[in-house]
Structures are given as C-alpha cells and as structure tokens.
Amino acid sequence: MTDPQPPQPPAKPVEITDNGARADAAAGDWYGRGLPYLSIDDYPGKLIAIEGTDGVGRSTQILMLREWLEIQGYGVVETGWARSELMQPTIELAKSSNTLNKLTFTLLYATDFADRLEKEIIPALKAGFVVLADRYIFTALARAGVRGIDKQWTRDLYGFAIAPHLVFYLRVDVDTLVRRVLEGGGMDYWESGMDLKAGDSIYENFRTYQRSLLKEYQSMADEFSFRVIDAKKSITAIQTELRRQIGEFLAENETPAPGRMDLEAEPR
Amino acid sequence: MKAATKQGKKKNTLTPMTFSLLHATDFADRLLYRIIPPLQAGMIVLADRYSYTAFARDVARGVDRQWVRDLYSFAVRPDLAVYFKVPIDVSLDRLMARRVTLKFYEAGMDMGLSTNLNESFRLFQSRVLEEYDHLVDEFSLGVVDARGSITDQQRVFRRMVTECLESSRDRSAAAAAAS
Secondary structure, eight states: OOOOOOOOOOOOOOOOOSSSOOTTSOTTSBSSSOOTTOOOTTOOOEEEEEEOOTTSOHHHHHHHHHHHHHHTTOOEEEEETTOOTTTHHHHHHHHHHTOOOHHHHHHHHHHHHHHHIIIIIHHHHHTTOEEEEESOHHHHHHHHHHTTOOHHHHHHHGGGSBOOSEEEEEEOOHHHHHHHHHHTTOOOTTTTTGGGOOOSOHHHHHHHHHHHHHHHHHHHHHHTTOEEEETTSOHHHHHHHHHHHHHHHHHHTOOOOHHHHHHHHSOO | OHHHHHHHHHTTOOOHHHHHHHHHHHHHHHIIIIIHHHHHTTOOOOOSSOHHHHHHHHHHTTOOHHHHHHHGGGSOOOSOOEEEEOOHHHHHHHHHHTTOOOOTTTTTGGGTSOSSHHHHHHHHHHHHHHHHHHHHHHTTOEEEETTSOHHHHHHHHHHHHHHHHHHHHHHHHHHHHHO
C-alpha cells in the first residue's frame, strides 16, 4: 500500500458523477449528496474560502479581511484546516508518529472537516455570519490527488460539503513557494511529502511534492471556478483585490432589512 | 484513531457524519494492516462485522445511503458475508439477560428518539434491522436465523463456509487446468 509513487501521469480528465463534489453545484448549496438529516435552506450567511499552498500568506489576508468586514458591521467566523475540537489531537498524534497511510490520512481530514462543518460552519451560516475558511476541501482533494487516491472517490467523499459562495486561490510558482516556506521556519515531514518515500533529499522531495500540489490545485481551478489571485503581489495589493471582489459580491447579495421593504411597499 | 473515537463517544459529541467517518477511518486502518496482508498470504480472515454494519447503522442515523456505499468502495468484497438475524425483542432480551448497560450510541440516544435508554434502543435498532433486510438482497448476504440454538446456527454457518471454500477451490483448480 505504501509503495514508492511513480511520477504522476498527466491528470486524467475527471469524470464527474452526480454523487460527489462537483463544479455545477450552486454556490451555498451541497456539493453532492449532502447531509440528509440537516436542512440548509435559505440561510443568510456567506461562505468564503481562501485556498492556496503554504507560504502564500493566507492567514495574514484573512486577519485583514476580518477586520475590514467587522468594521462594516458583518459578523465574521473563521474556520481553519484540521482545527476541530474532535480531531485535532488525533491528527497531531498521527502525524508525529508517522503511522498514517494515505487512506486513513484522507479519512481523518474528512472527519475533521465534517466536525467543523456541522459544529462551526453551518451554525454560523444559519446565524448570518460571513464564514472565512482558511483552506477548504480543495486542500484535501489536492493532497489526496498527489498521493494517488482515486479522484472520483475523494469527490464523492466530500459530497457532504457546502459549495462556497466564493473560492479564492492564492497562486504562486514553486520557486517562490519554496523560498517562502524556508524563510518561514522550514519544512516538515508531511509538507515535504516524505510519506511518499520518493528519496532521501528533503529539499528535492519538498520541491517535487509542492510542484505536484500546485498542479492539482491548477486542475481544480477550472473545475471549481476558483478566483485566482497572484500571490507574488504585495500583501496590500492582494488584500485590495480580495476586498474589491468580496465587496462586490456582498453588495449584490445584500438582503434589504425587512422593515425598509415594508416602508417602500406602502403607497405614498 | 481509537482515542478520538473514544473521546467523541465519551463526550457524546459525535454527529451522524463524524460517527460514520471515524468508523470508516478505523476500518481503513484495520483493512490495510489486519485484513489485506493475511489475504495476500493466502489465509482465511474472519471479520466480526464489516462494511455492512456501517451501511445499516449509519443510514439508520440519517447518513445518505449512496454516500456511505461510495465511502466504503475501498473495502475488499468478502467471499462470503453472513448476517445473523434476530427480531428486535430477542436481541433486547439477550442483552438484558446479560445485564449489560446499553451504550449511548448503540442505543441511538444521539437521535433523540426517546429519553428512555431501552425504548431508544428498540426504536433505533429496529431501523438498523430494517436496513439489514435491504442489504441481504443488495449484497446477497447469507442469512442465519439467530433465534435458534448456537449449535443449530453453527451447523448452518459451517455449511455456508464449507460451500464457499469448496467453490473457491474448484474455481482455482479450473483456472490452473485452463492455464
């Protein structure tokens, strides 16, 4: 099960069935089969995902977005990858002891995501919050894809996820990415894809792994309509672009306060 | 893996979905380490519960039927799967006779069907048994009437296993002769 991975063949076009996460799901609706026991009709909140590899400045951008949105009177909730109360200790433990294989790795992340979806994301959306997701299911799809897990299977698995209203993908090239991660405290075992056992050079493995990750993200950009942002730009330039697009989206989807509607409906 | 499941069960914080996914993760671990290697070594693996348990239990909790089947598509299809079938009353009587305290999730207490543990068990497990009845046809499960004595059940069970092993031996012999 853990044979060395041969170089990945060019990604086969994924045949998408109706069961799994798929591009044509309406924003804000289930991607696939959803959670039959939970209704998510007409919730007032908005779900915005910020995707991208390590070293693209996701957390800085989210921090700034949060401030900006709160000043305008929006309630904001953040949710981050592998941060569920239920699973975080287990994931940390499993990572540190290197006992995970790619299948259990994928399933652990899905469990973590399900916990956060039901306990944080959906309640916040129902309460009218703007939910900023620091990474979303695409991180899981990319990591599983690089590890050779069947693409249709992972998409079916995440069919219970909600399609975000907006997905931003902060894109960098592999050279920039490698330098930023090295500056920022170095690589760890998993981020280097060492579990793929391609060789002993951590640097080479890291580069190869990150390059395949970037390829996976790129192939999803069209499939899931990512809004791609060049992460080589300055922090301020990226933030300006995010604010412009989010501002436009929120303005278009602003639901007028019911009181005002009534007033306008009154004959003058 | 066990730690998270235990933790979640202890605090009763699992949702139908995280319950399902945690068990699938545990199953994947057992499949890759405890089931596939002995099969590759040509051994017989006896599995006390398999993916069918999840198909019945998770769907009874409200998880999507097709989703959970897709989830377990990484599992090896057993050469023989046998369902020991009892009516709900028999199952409850047997548990009571052993004076076991029903467990929270086993009794489906997370479903809010009843605040009474025994009543909740009866309602929830009835749904589980209904799902099993569908599974028998869908996956051609062998059925053993588990109301009978253990000796009777064992006789029926042994006959099923013997037939399965003989037909698999015949198939390998035929394959060897053909090559």
